[in-house]
Amino acid sequence: QVQLVESGGGLVQAGGSLRLSCAASGLTFSSYAVAWFRRSSGKERKLVAAISWTGSRSYYLDSVEGRFTISRDNAKNTVYLQMNSLKPEDAAVYYCAASNPPGDYYFLDDVDYEQWGQGTQVTVSS
Numbered sequence: 001q002v003q004l005v006e007s008g009g010g011l012v013q014a015g016g017s018l019r020l021s022c023a024a025s026g027l028t029f030s031s032y033a034v035a036w037f038r039r040s041s042g043k044e045r046k047l048v049a050a051i052s053w054t055g056s057r058s059y060y061l062d063s064v065e066g067r068f069t070i071s072r073d074n075a076k077n078t079v080y081l082q083m084n085s086l087k088p089e090d091a092a093v094y095y096c097a098a099s100n101p102p103g104d105y106y107f108l109d110d111v112d113y114e115q116w117g118q119g120t121q122v123t124v125s126s
Contacts, residue, residue, distance in 0.1 A: 002026040002115050004096050009120030012086055016124075020081040022096030022117060029077040030054075033099050033106040035113060036070065036081045038092035038122075048094070049081060050106035057105055064090070088126045093119040 008020040022034060035050035049070040050059040058070055069082040079096060097113035099106075107113065 002098075004098060004115055004117035006094065006096050006117045006120040009094060009122045011123045011125065014086060014088055014124055014126050016086050017082070017084045018086065018122060020083065020094055020096075020120060020122075022079045022081075024077045024079075024098060024115075027098065027100075027115070029098075030074040031100055032115075033101050034070075034072060034079040035059075035097050035099075035106060036079075037095045037097060037110060038090075039095070039119075040089075040092040043092075045095070045110055047108060047110065050108070051079060052106050053101075053104045059106060059108065083122070086122075086124045088124045091122055091124045093121050095119045 003025045005023045036048045037045050038048050039045040048061050051070045055072050067085045072079040096117045098115040099113045
């Protein structure tokens with residue numbers, strides 16, 4: 001049974017940092033691209049960052065570029081999202097998602113991700 005479990009969310013002041021983790025089980029993790037999506041109240045789910053199998057390729061939403069860093073540790077079956085200089089507009093439920101592309105790349109569309117976690121809430125106070 002495939003499971004993705006997010007952790008690390010919480011309440012932080014604007015300008016602060018959080019590190020989200022996505023722990024995977026039940027899949028050959030090193031063959032999966034992993035992405036972080038977020039959904040704010042009343043808004044559509046949006047891709048925040050994505051990373052390829054090996055970590056050699058990554059993507060960031062323009063508004064988080066330079067503040068967020070996605071990384072992975074295949075030995076631990078875990079992907080991380082380091083979030084620095086958080087802003088109130090970063091507040092959302094963050095979801096990790098995994099997909100098994102035929103090569104070392106990632107997808108940009110949520111429909112291409114088969115496995116999803118339950119989400120973790122990030123709240124940023126101003």
